[in-house]
Amino acid sequence: MSKLMKKDEMMMGTATEAGSTSQLNTGSWRTYAPLTDYDKCVNCMMCWAYCPDSSIVVEDSKKVGVDYQHCKGCGICAVECPVNCIEMKLESDVTDEERDNEKPQPRD
């Protein structure tokens, strides 16, 4: 658990810094994990558009991975994918290899 700030370490009033929820881990909420078949993926970006947790990692208009630290496993991406290249798999059944495959990396 992170250390709590003391009174005088806090900004005056109720301002706080932008975008810092990205430090948090909501991936632990997941029951099912999305697994992408990158060979089938056509980079239409529907999964990016519909991800409530901003967890589709994109580089140069290409899907390059899934951010498992934040993905809650809702499964919207799998339902909305027009080429059915995303499978939802029970988290406990996901292999290390499958997990590694979703780490952001170049896809050709």
Added chain:
Amino acid sequence: MAERVAKTGNDAAAYALRQINPDVVAAYPITPQTELMHKFAEYVADGDVDTEFVQVESEHSAMSAVVGASLSGARCCTATSSAGLALMWEILFVAAGNRCPIVMPVVNRALSAPINIHCDHSDSMGARDSGWIQLYAENSQEAYDNVLQAIRIGEHPDVMLPVMAALDGFILSHTIEALEINDDETAQDFLGDFKRDYSLLDVDNPYTFGPLALQNYYFEYKKQQIDAMEAARDVIVDVGKEYGELTGRTYGMLEPYRCDDAEVILVGLGSTTGTAKEAADQVREEDGIAAGVLKVRCFRPFPAREIAEALGDAAVVGTLDRAVSFGLGGPLFHEVRSSLSGRDNCAPMVDFIYGLGGRDMPLNSVKDVFRQLADVQKKGKTEADDIRYVGLRE
């Protein structure tokens, strides 16, 4: 060059707003504040100010809009009375918690029911724990001076809190008095510029304002506010001195009147303290009562230590309350009494609740109050909760 003019209290406060030239004013009509905003609208219509004047659909939105504007780095003002202040209630706390140095003349008026448009202090007294600094004016001169100083007090980096500058409805707001106004250059040099350290409109450094702070952080936020209110004590006095050097009118937390040798001291705030000064002069002359008046200019932060010092040698203390805390007498009474608690020879105290709903408090009534206090002095004691009602038929 300062100039001597005749203005109503509303007009005087509006003139101060003109010199403040706020970036944003958001306001909604309510008697007796209306004339203040009529006058300000004239300044807007004539291009005398750069203000974006937002004529909102309620006081709730007035306060919400100035909070949004203040967080955006704008110098902001609004004004209200009575039910209007009550409707702002929720956002008063948001303004203070978000550290928005909004300045708001409050033209004091009674609260419903029954509906009544005249002066008492139940509106601003009810908001005394909302985290706002509160200044009370005895006359139009002070209304004008307080509104100007409120900007400097609220915007001080150690403070960053909103300020209510209260003036009595109708008694001050609609009565023409002579007062001295500063020339624009003097006023504006005194006011300086407002710069918020971090602003909603700083798009290159985006901040989030108004997050949910739970058990782990809410308390620290509140202590920051408490510290700011404490810091305001020195700032109010310093700003009052600086203003005095400019204008010859120095302000502090309190204004004692003939208290040095007084045995009977009446503590009050607002316009009635002017009447009380005259009453003190007259009962000294006519009745031989060693009377004094202690005017409380700043009610939040409450000058407890200063009050205790000023009342140190009094034989009897009376308080004038134009508001009631149902089931507990008047708020001023209780706060003055708690200021004195723990001190040696704590004087007997009587609370005089007066003027609710604008009931007149003429000179003779205040003189009578002094005579009642002199009687208590003779007896040397009174009941623990001696609360009396001035001018009430019962």
Added chain:
Amino acid sequence: MPTTNLKELSNMPELLSGGHAACPGCAGPIALRQALHAAQQDDAYVVTTSSTGCMEVVTSIYPNSAWNVPFVHSAFENSASTAAGAEAAYQSLKRQGKLDKDIKFIAFGGDGGTYDIGLQALSGALERGHNFTYICYDNEAYMNTGIQRSGATPKGAFTNTAQAGKVLAGKNQVKKDLTAICAAHGIPYVAQASLHRMRDYIKKVQRAVNTEGPCFINVLSPCPRGWRCKPEDTIRLCELSVNTRLWPVFEIVDGRLKIDYKPSEKKQRPMRDWLKSQGRFKHLFSPKNEHLIEEIQADVDKRWENLLRRERCDQED
């Protein structure tokens, strides 16, 4: 020109970070996120406000924030008046030469904060003509406080304050037509949008933020928890809401209404399908309540006919 191309938009820096606390499958963050990406285009910046509610709570639990654009929450009923104040400050500071950025203001609110408690502040801000866009993410009940009925809750829906029991069958009143109320202010741009038509939603946000004056967009925002539906079905339900004609997608530009999409006979679905798709309507399928399904269908049909009539009138000349 701002783009609606998802491939191009997906290269933008993320404006709503993950790690927020919305329930899995919540449509709210989708609506927020893509509104931000839509609006922060060219040289324009977005400044946002939000009413108290799910999206405010889940995105800004101190000391963290999901927002990568300036954001302010003040209270429940004042997203519009807070935005109005910020916009007034912007106009004032810009006029005085103290600020030179091009800023678009978006006020967000849920249905409780918009249809109900915030309606007065919204109406005032629309009437005064502030240059801002209000986006209501409508999940049809007070979800943040634990699923209570709002003016946006449809007839027959179960909520914790309009329960389905022996004598009552969920909410007994029909949904308020907020979009029409906003349009009645005569503001330059009003739209109703559905997230399953994402490019249309993005286009509408862009039209709104680039229109001078107050604009309003209402977007249906399925809530898996409150609607008793599967999280993965969120966007499918958006599509169904449009194909049942329950949630028509349209624009009203300078007072003229145009429906963006009319389901073909093949695509059109009965309300029965909509009611079946969510647990909040489950009780309607008991024999004693089934007559309500006809009533609900009749109400949807009537509203659709009225909309078509209005479109015909508006597009006549």
